[in-house]
Structures are given as structure tokens and as C-alpha cells.
Amino acid sequence: MTRHPIDNYHSPHPSHQSPPCLACRVLLLLDLQVCMLSSPAEGGVPSSETVYRNIKHILDRARSAKQPPRIIHIRNSGESGDPDAPSSPGWQLVFPTLEHEFVIDKWKNNAFAGTKLAELIPRDAELIIVGMQSDYCVRATCSAALSRGNTVILIQEAHATYDRIEVWNGGMVTVARDVESEIEVELEEAGVNLLCMSDVPHLFSDR
Numbered sequence: 638m639t640r641h642p643i644d645n646y647h648s649p650h651p652s653h654q655s656p657p658c659l660a661c662r663v664l665l666l667l668d669l670q671v672c673m674l675s676s677p678a679e680g681g682v683p684s685s686e687t688v689y690r691n692i693k694h695i696l697d698r699a700r701s702a703k704q705p706p707r708i709i710h711i712r713n714s715g716e717s718g719d720p721d722a723p724s725s726p727g728w729q730l731v732f733p734t735l736e737h738e739f740v741i742d743k744w745k746n747n748a749f750a751g752t753k754l755a756e757l758i759p760r761d762a763e764l765i766i767v768g769m770q771s772d773y774c775v776r777a778t779c780s781a782a783l784s785r786g787n788t789v790i791l792i793q794e795a796h797a798t799y800d801r802i803e804v805w806n807g808g809m810v811t812v813a814r815d816v817e818s819e820i821e822v823e824l825e826e827a828g829v830n831l832l833c834m835s836d837v838p839h840l841f842s843d844r
Contacts, residue, residue: 663757685797698840783829792832793832797817
């Protein structure tokens with residue numbers, strides 16, 4: 638199938654110059670696409686309603702901040718026939734982008750791999766990560782950002798995944814919430830800062 642250029646990133650409003658990355662603080666929205674934020678009955682993650690509401694709140698706060706962070710939307714591109722195959726309904730972003738906000742298409746779990754994301758995020762930037770999926774793209778991207786030297790913040794209840802079938806353990810199921818908690822523990826031990834939704838009002842102010 639024909640794919641978009643792997644090094645592509647763009648602002649949806651190219652006539653507007655992107656503001657400087659002040660501070661520098663970046664809000665990275667990972668794979669907030671229709672296929673995963675639909676209702677669970679339609680293929681979305683179990684906590685899709687709660688996570689959508691929480692991330693919308695974070696995004697609204699970021700956009701209205703006195704010094705807004707650089708906002709980058711990451712969009713995963715699956716294979717032909719996948720729920721997130723390029724240009725399919727499930728591939729679309731759930732939050733419309735605004736001027737000065739970037740969209741980057743990726744094909745790997747790590748959003749830095751094969752993209753120009755690193756050109757938009759200075760190594761000394763504070764990186765706030767929300768989105769999908771906790772045990773794939775969130776884990777891989779947080780780990781990559783830490784290895785670059787970024788300060789990384791992950792917001793609890795603003796990332797999510799699916800139930801995990803334990804193939805090597807008799808087909809038992811680990812529910813999504815437990816998977817998300819496992820990833821939080823793993824990433825916190827690696828150096829990620831965990832914050833909760835009650836911290837959001839102060840997230841984009843001077844701290």
C-alpha cells in the first residue's frame with residue numbers, strides 16, 4: 638500500500654509560523670484516534686469514555702494556558718485492513734487540531750522512530766505524555782524520551798489500553814486497568830514522573 642512519507646510532519650495551518658517552544662514544555666498526544674476512543678462495543682479501549690474526558694480536559698488547559706506548551710498530535714498508521722489503516726475512519730484524530738499544533742504520522746510504537754519528532758522536542762524539554770496504548774506506544778515513547786534526557790510526565794487516567802490475554806498462562810485475562818498500573822510502576826521506576834488528574838490545574842503554569 639502507499640504510505641505517507643515516513644519523515645513527514647506538518648502543522649495543519651502552514652501559513653502560521655509556529656511559536657517558539659517556551660520553557661520548553663511539550664504536550665504529546667499519542668494515537669488519540671477514533672479506533673481506540675470509540676465505545677468498547679465498537680472496538681475502543683474499556684476506559685475510552687473516561688480517558689477521552691480526561692485528555693480533553695488536559696488539552697483544553699494546555700490551549701488556554703498563559704504560555705501554552707508546544708502541542709503535538711501523533712497519529713499511528715496501521716497496515717491495510719487494520720482499524721487504524723491510513724485514511725480509514727478509525728485512523729482519524731478525535732481532537733481537531735488548531736493552528737501552531739503539529740501532526741506527526743508514525744508506524745512504530747516509539748513515536749521518535751522514523752519520524753522528525755526529535756526536531757520538535759528539545760532534549761531539555763519537559764514532555765507531558767497522554768494517550769494510547771499504555772503497554773505499547775506510551776511505554777516505548779516514554780522510554781525513548783528518557784533516553785534523550787527529557788523530563789517525562791505521564792498523567793494517570795489519561796492513558797489506556799485493552800485487556801491482555803495471557804497466552805502463556807492458560808489464556809487468563811489481565812484487565813486493562815491492571816495493565817495500565819503495571820506500566821505506570823515500570824515507567825516510574827525508570828524515571829518517569831507520575832501525576833494525577835488533580836495536578837492538571839497547575840500542569841501548565843510556572844512550577
